Amino acid sequence: MTEEELALQCKRADNKARKLLYERYGGQLMAICLRYSGDRESAEDILHDGFLRIFQSIGQFTYQGEGSLKAWLSKVMVNEALGFLRKRNTQMQQEVLMEEVPDQETNENENSINEIPPSVLMKFIRELPEGYRMVLNLYIFENKSHKEIASLLGIAEHTSSSQFYRAKSLLQKRINEYRKQIAQ
Numbered sequence: 001m002t003e004e005e006l007a008l009q010c011k012r013a014d015n016k017a018r019k020l021l022y023e024r025y026g027g028q029l030m031a032i033c034l035r036y037s038g039d040r041e042s043a044e045d046i047l048h049d050g051f052l053r054i055f056q057s058i059g060q061f062t063y064q065g066e067g068s069l070k071a072w073l074s075k076v077m078v079n080e081a082l083g084f085l086r087k088r089n090t091q092m093q094q095e096v097l098m099e100e101v102p103d104q105e106t107n108e109n110e111n112s113i114n115e116i117p118p119s120v121l122m123k124f125i126r127e128l129p130e131g132y133r134m135v136l137n138l139y140i141f142e143n144k145s146h147k148e149i150a151s152l153l154g155i156a157e158h159t160s161s162s163q164f165y166r167a168k169s170l171l172q173k174r175i176n177e178y179r180k181q182i183a184q
Contacts, residue, residue, distance in 0.1 A: 001017070001020065003063070003066060003067075003068070003069045003070070004063045004069075006020060006021055006024070006069065007058065007061055007063055007069050008063075010055070010058045011058050011059055011061070013055075018055060021054075021073075022051060025070060025073050026047070026051075028070070028074070029047060029050065029051075029073060029074065029077045030043060030044075030047050032074060032077045032078060032081065033046040033047045033050070033077060033081055034122070034126060035122065035125060035126070035133075035137055035141065036078070036081035036082070036084075036085060036133065036134065036137055037081065037084070037085070037126075038126040038127065038128070038130065038133060039126070042084070045084065046077070046080055046081045046084045047077070049080055049084065050076060050077045050080035050081070053076055053080055054073060054076050054077075057076070078142060082134065082152060082153070085130060085134060086153070086154075115179065116175055116178060116179075120178065121175075124171055124174045124175070124178075125137070125171070127174075128167055128170055128171070131163050132163050132164075132166055132167035132170065133167065134153060135149055135153070135160050135163040135164045135167060136163075136164060136167040136168070136171075138152065138153075139160075139164050146160040146161045146164070147160075
């Protein structure tokens with residue numbers, strides 16, 4: 001079944017098509033949920049709620065060529081993850097904002113990221129404080145500007161850029177520690 005046919009059948013509330021949609025895209029969408037949530041249990045909650053939202057709003061989807069369904073599904077899931085995290089994390093986000101910027105300047109070595117297995121790097125990202133992780137994901141993986149991130153999260157543009165800086169600093173520190181362990 002093509003992407004266009006699948007979307008059309010889902011719009012008709014065909015349960016076989018819905019199951020196929022879940023089977024075809026569930027793994028990729030779960031990866032998005034894990035990237036934002038940082039833990040499997042929350043990611044599963046987000047995925048569940050995200051699929052409910054997808055099935056409720058599939059009528060709004062307009063096929064625009066191969067890959068457009070996957071892009072739309074990803075966008076819905078990112079929005080669901082952000083909503084979930086906003087609800088759960090208002091207090092934690094405020095605590096993250098109050099943390100001090102690291103004193104040391106980060107020595108960024110682009111090659112260091114390429115030396116880290118993707119699964120390890122994603123683990124490091126999931127371990128970031130939630131506010132940092134949200135900004136990093138939106139900036140790196142969703143290609144959002146700090147202005148767009150600020151609008152999405154209801155924070156100042158400067159806060160977005162400083163959280164991104166802190167996230168990169170923490171990631172670089174974790175990468176350096178990992179490289180030292182591997183070298184031993």
